[in-house]
Amino acid sequence: MDKFETELWYTEKQTPNHGITTRINRTLHHEKSEYQSIDVMETRQFGNMLVLDGMVMTTDKDEFVYHEMITHVAMNTHPEPKNVLVVGGGDGGAIREILKHPTVETATLVEIDGRVIEVSKQFFPEIAGRLDDPRVQVRVEDGIKHIREHQNAYDVILVDSTEPIGPAVGLFQKPFYQGIYDALREDGIMVAQTESPWFNRDLIRQVFRDISDIFPITRLYTASIPTYPSGLWSFTIGSKKFDPVEVDESKLPHLDTRYYRPEMHKALFQLPQFVQELIEK
């Protein structure tokens, strides 16, 4: 080793005044797609890292948390999910988790940016590797349009979006949730990633209120994701019939997971006080 080693660090301002910095070995990919900038870096701490518009989307080492947690809470609340839709989620991680449920007949991925799918297949084979499963339908199109054209079609819909700026802004607005309601069957359930309880309190409050106005059952839960802002991430569920806190945990299947456990299913909804206050009137 040389006396002076070149150190490369990727620094992301997660807020105007705070962020993470992580050492990289090299950049693997950079492009500007039709919708956003797409970067892949090889980091020392977290393996390969996918960055869209300067924001970490996923990494090899902690991706399992986000992908398991956006998927299994809703999937294990619905007693028999057959037709499942992912809006966004071009990396394929949510699809991989959905396919762990044997009831699934079709898993549809609607991603607006086809380049995210291709880049993920190339640099994240562990995440995107199940996109060629015969049950999977990949559609490169606008999620809002797809929702509008598929009424009463899905049992579970996952909104696996980027941050509420850029191409995903419409995925955080009330008309979109109404569209999801209409695209779900009469006992359907949705879940959306809804940012950090530390840094995005107004957004969480607003989304929870919007979903509550549309769905009879609304629930919030969190998970620990070290490469996301604040390390704590929230997910919001809207459900027409089945309440996640009413499931019989003893009957839930034990899937091959590293974060989600059936035994934590109900415990997830016992939120810290400062998070609980975000969803109370």
Place this chain on the structure above:
Amino acid sequence: MDKFETELWYTEKQTPNHGITTRINRTLHHEKSEYQSIDVMETRQFGNMLVLDGMVMTTDKDEFVYHEMITHVAMNTHPEPKNVLVVGGGDGGAIREILKHPTVETATLVEIDGRVIEVSKQFFPEIAGRLDDPRVQVRVEDGIKHIREHQNAYDVILVDSTEPIGPAVGLFQKPFYQGIYDALREDGIMVAQTESPWFNRDLIRQVFRDISDIFPITRLYTASIPTYPSGLWSFTIGSKKFDPVEVDESKLPHLDTRYYRPEMHKALFQLPQFVQELIEK
């Protein structure tokens, strides 16, 4: 505002390859005490920040999580904690939380570095402000020595240490936990901060095993702390008699807290799978 604004950022390598970076307005204090370097900075995101030996100890904005969570789980598991000891914890935050329990007769702080106490009183009045309560005894001495000299003396002991390097290294070793066992009454309970489940897996495994060898009941739980490495922090309980998962939550007092809620007390022990695996043989 000038066209070019000077931006100051504090960057902490939390591991050799990963860290946080946070914008500061100015440094408020720097010294080398007998034991460690002590820095206070005014940050934009988190208010005042206390840094010991280059590691964030606490900030105005997220200190409530650590201080509530190291305190109330053990305090609410013991039915009548009267005499409580904090080893370390010179900022006074754990003492503030202990005093919220009306059964407490004495709260003893044993901090090896008196300068941490003085600096905290000066720059963190919201955290250290209860150190002059008449129930509080502040002793500037070695916690290991204090434990040895006080057998069968405490109902609850909190090990509120710095990282397992520097002055706190002995606080992560098995003979210290045996000393705590002896310093507790026959129905006593201890809790120690035990680092990040993401970055300190070997340490968590070792401490859990050591405490399990000494105490009949051992439990692990976590909390979200954005300024700590990975944003997820663990705490390990050793108990002689009372099991935290057996408490009657309906009888727990509702204290004035922002993170801990009685309703989450048992749910805290439903760990993510990758954390659960750290504490199974």
